[in-house]
Amino acid sequence: MTESKGFILTRHWRDAPAGTEIEFWLATEAGPRKVVIAAQTSVAFVAARHRAAVAAQLAAFPRMQLRPLALRTFHQEPVIGVYATHFRQLGKLARVLQPLNIALLEADVRPHDRYLMERFITAGVHIEAGRTEGASIVDCRLKPASDYRPVLKLVSLDIETSQHQDLYSIALDGTAERVVFMLGEPPPEAGDAQDFALIYCATRKAMIEQLNAWFERNDPDVILGWNVIQFDLRVLQKTADDCGVKLLLGRDRQPIQWRTHPGKPDYLFAPTPGRLVIDGIDALKAAVWSFPSFSLENVSQTLLGEGKAIGDAYDKMAEIERRYQQDKPALAVYNIRDCELVLRIFEKAKLLQFVLERAQTTGLQADHFGGSIAAFSHHYLPRMHRQGYVAPNVGEIETKAFPGGYVMDSKPGFYDSVLVLDYKGLYPSIIRTFLVDPVGLAEGMHLADAGTGVSGPQQTLFSRDKHCLPEIVTTLSKARDEAKRVKNEPLSQALKLLMNSFAGVLGATECRFFNPKLVSAVTLRGHEMMKLTRTFVEGKGYEAIYGDTDSIFIWLKRAHTNDEAHAVAAELVRDINAWWTRTLREEQGLENFLEIEFDTHYKKFFMPTIRGSDIGSKKRYAGLSLDASGKEEMVYRGLEMARSDWTPLARQFQEGLLTRIFHDEPHREFVTAYARATLAGEKDDLLIYRKRLRHRLDAYEVNVPPQVRAARIADLHNAAVGRPHQYQNGGWIEYVMTRSGPEPLEARQSGIDYEHYLFKQLQPIADxxxxPFGESFTALTTSQQDLF
Structure with missing residues (x-):
């Protein structure tokens, strides 16, 4: 066949009679293609000193071979290769060798992952040679094609059910064939024409068969949805199983290959051959979007300014039931509306572009979220092998605590003219500058002349010329600079997230490269940098009032105009960066990749104390920022205003009080008027607590927080009125504090406890x-005789 390009959608391996077989589904310009690469040999490694012991076990493993290799462990032990025709043989051999205290290294690297990583392929591929068998390409060669991005065919899927998850309808949108499959008979009179097909099915079995046929006909590359795996696909699978019919949503009419999460048996993965399954909630979180609630209604209202709500959780279920029983066309409209909103959210937030760029950046399958450790391994293992090393197994190094990011003691109070400078990609730049690297450490700690290496914290020593991670970070950093230059925001974000994950991966005990000395070589170097930066700034006559990991907050000692403050920032940035370049070159012979940048000028700034003390808090502050054009913005970090576990009453109060103080406006009357209005019931719509139940209700036995008490009352009420329980397995609860304690909104019976809100919500914020002004909430409110 002629050479072409593709983008990997899904990957799979299986042990076939002739050996391990790898299957990739690709999106190409000519449509979907299945690539099958047969008879792949799998490899693992073992210390050469164990050769005889391993060879003695091979009689039980036909066609497995040992071969000498020019590779070694991080302990400088030579290793031999263990080659198997079937991948599962390596896992069996590893279990046999375990009682003998013989480690089989890299035996857990799956065949399709090793195939890709050793060829430096992430997602885009050149397809060379091979033969065509129908829509499949067999035994071709794949090479990286980092510039290829496919045009994918999308479908947004959503279902509606009864409150007991009995399937009522299935909506599909995003292709030319927009449709809703509805359980039941069509109404006697046809309703208004819709811009989608409404197909009635006599049975749920017929609905599943219609769905299977739709997927075969329309053949989408991507299934989008909202909680689509844990709810929609799960319900569809259960419905199919109950009806004795197969759910065949994969290409070639393949079923979903369900898997459970190792640590969360109730959490499912839904690998679907040939198709990506992308949940909108997971995609938003992976792209570091943040919302108080990730419900479709809240996200669509926030991003699009519109939604589809038909009431609270109970009203919604009642209305769905009513529409199903009395107005099925209206239910169909509601159903497909969800699909439309999901498609528009993906478009607005550029989520599909982010997902594809993330796959191309990390080497992970596009619908695999999380996976920082897997992404690190994908980049690191092939480069490490070419440096002559094999990777250790997980758990080889004893777990020990290590220091995190540096947080400077803060100096609380109100300030004029505070600058924030921060180091661009602090941890990745430390890795590049000081050559922090697993291979570099293995080499450095065995150098004959320690003076030829780069000394690090805790007596670590890194090789100057043999390492992998600094080059990986350099490549990714240059790619990010180019992505920013061409304004490819999704790619820039994907690259940033990947680079920033590397230090955390080295400190993750689940990672094969976990090493407290390695991660400490990054974090402690960060501590040193921040302390030196503080000394430099204060040597210029300014004062550092706070610092956090990569940021330093600098008080200019007097009020500056915006232009003056920006000029000072530019001078500090220039001088600090020049100092690092000169110092590193002269003292250690290192090239400097550390770069401090100007972040924010706060015209007014507030750093609170720890509640109940005069010690400055950390990670909590507020400020009135000014950009270069003089545009103002109120900024809150870690304060009640920025936290969803405080009531809207508290957040609105804090915002109002700080805004008045920052703008030198009278604030005392605001405090008393706000308290008075609260007591008068004028702010009752702001009193609602919304908190997450992180465990099952029956898991709370000794310490029972207010949200759990409210949830238990709510579910007792639900049972009494014949509704299903809502909170037994966690979720979000809304409640208010009453004179009888916390009560849920849906079952509130008692009067509001206004003093709770005054003294537990408003007073801590006000005080x-x-x-700093010598005032207090109590003094201001009790001076108003009519307040209480």
Whole structure:
């Protein structure tokens, strides 16, 4: 066949009679293609000193071979290769050798992952040679094609069910064949024409068969949805099983290959041959979007300014039931509306582009979220092998604590003119500059002359010329600079997230490269850098009032105009960067990749104390920022205003009080008027707590927090009125504090406890802000005789 390009959608391996077989589904310009690469040999490694012991076990493993290799472990032990025709043989051999205390190294690297990583392929591929068998390409060669991005065919899927998850309808949108499959008979009179087909099915079995046929006909590359795996596909699978019919949503009419999460048996993965399954919630979180609630209604209202709500959780279920029983066309409209919103959210947030760029950046399958350790391994293992090393197994190094990011003691109070400078990609730049690397450490700790290496914290020593991670970070950093230059925001974000994950991966005990000395060589170097930066800044006559990991907050000692403050920032940035370049070159012979940048000028800034003390808090502050054009913005970090576990009453109060103080406006009357209005019931719509139940309700036995008490009341009420329980397995609960304690909104019976809100919500916020002025909430409110 002629050479072409493709983008890997899904990957799979199986042990066939002739050996391990790898299957990739690709999106190409000519449509979907299945690539099958047969008879792949799998490899693992073992210390050469164990050769005789391993050879003695091979009689039970036909066609497995040992071969000498020019590779060694991080302990400088030579290794031999263990080659198997079937991948599962390596896992069996590893279990046999375990009682003998013989480690089989890299035996857990799956065949399709090793095939890709050793060829430096992430997602885009050149397809060379091979033969065509129908829509399949057999035994071709794949090479990296980092510039290829496919045009994918999408379908947004959503279902509607009864409150007991009995399937009522299935909506599909995103292709030319927009459709809703509805259980039941069509109404006697046809309703208004819709811009989608409404197909009635006599049975749920017929609905599943219609769905299977639709997928075979339309053949989408990507299934989008909202909680689509844990709810929609799960319900569809259960419905199919109950009806004795197969759910065949994969290409070639293949079923979903369900898997459970190792640590969360109730959490499922849904690998679907030939198709990506992308959940909108997972995609948003992977792209570091943040919302108080990731419900489709909240996200669509926030991003699109519209939604589809038909009431709260109970009203919604009642309305769905009513529409199903009395107005099925209306239910169909509601059903497909969800599909439309999901498609528009993906478009607005550029989520599909982000997912594809993330796959091309990490080497992970596009619908595999999380996976920082897997992404690190995908980049690191092939480069490590070419440096002559094999990877250790997980758990080889004893777990020990290591220091995190540096957080400077803060100096609380109100300030004029505070600058924030931060180091661009601090941890990746430390890795590049100081050559922090697993292979580099293995080489450095065995150098004959320690003076030829790069000394690090905790007596670590790194090789100057043999390493992998600094080159990986350099490549990714240059790619990010180019992505920013061409304004490819999804790619820039994917590259940033990957680079920033590397230090955390080295400190993750689940990672084969976990090493407290390695991660400490990054974090402790960060501590040193921040302390030196503070000394430099204060040597210029300014004062560092706070610092956190990669950021330093600098008080200019007096009020500056915006232009003056920006000029000072530019001078500091220039001088600090020049100092690092000169110092590193002269003292250690290192090239400097550390770069501090100007982040923010706060015209007014507030750093609170720890509640109940005069010690400055950490990771909590507020400020009135000014950009270069003089545009103002209120910024809150870690304060009640920025936290969803405080009531809207508290957040609105904090915002109002700080805004007045930052703008030198009267604030005392605001405090008393706000308290008075609260007591008068004028702010009752702001009193709602919304908190997450992180465990099952029956897991709370000794310490029972208010949200759990409210949830238990709610579910007792649900049972009494014949509704299903809502909170037994966790979720979000909304409640208010009453004179009888916490009560859920859906079952509130008692009057509001206004004093709770005054003294538990408003007073702590007010006192933290008013303390520097010698004022307090109690003093201001009790001076108003009519307040209580």
């Amino acid at each position: 933290a802000i008013l303390f």
